[in-house]
Amino acid sequence: GRDAGAGGGASLRPLAGAMRRRTAAAAAALGCAVLLALAAPAVAKNQCALTQNCHSYALDSPCHAIPSDKKPTPMNFSAPACPRYKDNACCNHFQNTYLSFNFMLIDAAFGSASAGGCPACAQNIKDLWCEFTCSPDQADFVKTLGIENVTDPETDVVVSVLHAVINIDKTTACSMYDSCSSTVKCRQVQTLKSCNGFLDYQGDIEAIGRGNLLNFNYADDDGSGAIAEGEVMGKAGEYLPPLQFNSSLKFDIAKCNNYTINGVHGACPCGTCEAACAADTNSESLNTIREKAKIDPLHGARWGLIGITYALIFVVSVGILMYRATRYS
Structure with a gap:
């Protein structure tokens, strides 16, 4: 009996060793998974990054945005400026009032065909502000840096603003600029003659009047947008802390030569849309036309x-x- 018992114990020892090795391997794999999960940026889907509580509907009242990690909520107010987010949004009724007023200014400056504008350009700028202000995934591509006192370039008055960084997809940014580059506004204002300058204008000029100071980080197609410590961004040359974004801001761009806005299809003329010039001349590019015009007016x-x-x-x-x-x- 003792021999049988000893033999049985000897036969179980290899099995026990194998089980211990499997357990150790499983524990190691679990440990690696935990480390990878900790190293990866947290997914912040359905998370806000900022809000704005003005306690006043006066459009010229001093009111800056503030950081907020609240969850998106339905727009329980009439006439939302960004109706696609009416069921789940990070913007409140104060911000909606600001957006509605700002959109009228954008239409007048960039969207009026009679004033040398293009409706597709204005729509893209409005979509940018809708995404930044109302997107339910705002925290994925927006990082706030705190409240700062800056001089409003339009009024020369010192105001308080929320400094934030937007991680925007490069293709989206450049395509948006392309839809605006031939408008009278962009041709006349020197700072609007490049993609970077165009977005800096939105973040350094337009945003300050609405309580924000924005820098743009241009992300690759895969959405990566890490900012190294000490990197300089913006016209003022701010030194930013290290930042890590979960994704980049992307949205469908309305093309100036072929757009549909509120169910209405249209195209901007060659004078305000470079992409429309090739279609107007069948095969000749705008550059070819310009070169020939130098020789033959x-x-x-x-x-x-x-x-x-x-x-x-x-x-x-x-x-x-x-x-x-x-x-x-």
Whole structure:
């Protein structure tokens, strides 16, 4: 019996050793998984980064944004400025009032065709502000740095603002600028003649009047947007702390030569949309037209129509002269 028991114990020892090795391997794998989870940035889906409580509906009242980690809520107010987020948004009724007023200014400055604007450009700028202010995933691509006192460049008054960084997708940023680059506003204002300058204008000029100071970090297509410690951003050359974003800001861009806004399809003319110029001339690019125009200012003129017009003028003139000659003779 003792021999049988000893033999049984000997036969179980290899099995026990194998079980211990498997347990150790499983524990090691679990430990690695935990470390990887801790090293990876936390997913902040459905999380806000800022809010704004003005306690006043006066558009010129001093009111800056404040950091907030609240959860998105439905827009329980009429006429939301960003209706696509009416069921789940990070913006409140104070911010909605500011957005609605600001959107009228954007339409006047960038969207009025009679003033050299393009509706697609204005829509893209409004979409940028909707995403920044109301997106339920705001905390994924927005990091707040605290309240600062800055001089409003439009009024020269020192105001308090919330300094924040937006991690924006490079393609989205450049495509938005492309839709605006040929508008009169962008052609006239020197700082608006590049993608970086265009967004700096939104963050350093337009945002300050609404209680924010914004820097933009341009993310790669994979959404990565880590900012190393001490990196300089913005026109003022701010030194920023290290930041890690969960994703980048992306949204569908309305193309200036082919857009649909509120169910209405349209296209901006060649004068305010460079992409429309190629379509207007079938095959010639805008650069080709400009080069030829330097040599021949009348390049592109319809000479057949011009010839017919002058021929008609000549015939009518001769007819009048003959009539007068016959009458006085």
